[in-house]
Amino acid sequence: MPEPPALPPLRGELRADVAILGAGYTGLTAALELALRGQRVVVLEAQRIGWGASGRNGGQALVGYGCEVDELERQLGREDARRLFDWSREAVQAMRARIDRHGIECHWVEGHASVAIRARHERDLRANCEHLQRHYDYPMQWWERDTLRGQLDSPRYRAAMFDPLSAHLHPLAYARGLADAARAAGVVIHEQSPVTRIQRGAHAVLHTDHGSVRAPQLVVAGNALLQGLVPELERRIMPVGTYIGASAPLGAERARALIGNNMAVSDTAWALDYFRLSHDHRLLFGGRASYSALPPPGLHRVMQRRMHEVFPQLADIPLQQVWGGYVDITRNRAPHWGRLDGNVYFAQGFSGHGVAAAGLAGEVIAEAIVGQSERLDVFQRLRHAPFPGGRLLRMPLLVAAMSWYKLRDALW
Structure with missing residues (x-):
């Protein structure tokens, strides 16, 4: 802008x-x-x-x-x-x-899908979907792999919880x-x-x-x-760096072939990926959180690789810009x-x-x-405990905890 x-x-x-x-x-x-x-x-x-x-x-x-x-x-x-x-x-x-x-x-644009990578993620996601349907009267939809692939052209995901009311x-x-x-x-x-x-x-x-x-x-x-x-x-909060990139323009036809209904998407891994199409037919691809004061090394290269893992058909498409900032958790x-x-x-x-x-x-x-x-x-x-470790140790302790969650996502 x-x-x-x-x-x-x-x-x-x-x-x-x-x-x-x-x-x-x-x-x-x-x-x-x-x-x-x-x-x-x-x-x-x-x-x-x-x-x-x-x-x-x-x-x-x-x-x-x-x-x-x-x-x-x-x-x-x-x-x-x-x-x-x-x-x-x-x-x-x-x-x-x-x-x-x-x-x-x-x-x-309305529509959002939470997508599962592993069997454990799929079980948890489906239980959450059914809980929201039953106890919160929410019109959440469960999509098996074939339904999901009809809207999202990525081999990476097993199933989805589709929310028709959320938006981007x-x-x-x-x-x-x-x-x-x-x-x-x-x-x-x-x-x-x-x-x-x-x-x-x-x-x-x-x-x-x-x-x-x-x-x-x-x-x-x-x-x-x-x-x-x-x-x-x-x-009671921790600043966390998070990052997002914009691909080169794909054109309307190629962009819509990736996400047929133009929904936003995020996966359920602890170190999640999230993405959507922009109004000018780029793929906006986010992830790679940093739990220290420094951006991750090789940020542009790593994010581009992750985008290509989700969409192998974009192997010829680079990320043109990458930016980031802090959220509070x-x-x-x-x-x-x-x-x-x-x-x-x-x-x-x-x-x-x-x-x-x-x-x-x-x-x-x-x-x-x-x-x-x-x-x-x-x-x-709602009760909120402070982060342990004080100003000096709270960030290293959080980095260690996040490393465990990332390892768990990678192994099962």
């Missing part, structure tokens, strides 16, 4: 009803919903709109959360787990309605469209305004090098990029949303499943700020 002119950085002192840190899906959705309810909102973004996970992700807007429903049931019971799941379903519908209402051009879209176009809608509703957004300090109290203050925003309500939507601003939140992969000090609201822990859920978080937080906290109260009951 062409880069639009930058919005001016913060200069001087501002007052608002609500201050928001971060111009990604959570912050922008909260800002839009609050402005439509008559609140004065100021958003501070350290870089550009959608610069973090909201603009770099694979564009898969999925029903559900980073964890399976059994984790929600274990903590909340099936009734409240069902409520959370239904809210995620409504969140995808709300995204589509928001796109239509505000005329956001972001290439929305151009992630940065959606983020920028949200920002345009929020600004049209009266929201003030300052780009290139990194927050250096948060002053908490009856009125929270976001400080930058050149100004400040004071407000009685604060939304922290920095995801994996808080960088020491709220330590009690950061202890919690230990149990469940969403971590709530409030601190009574007037500091936050949402984090999307665990690679945040395109639709981050918008839901923005809606839920906006409701709570204007006095309707029922949904946020349910999310806040």
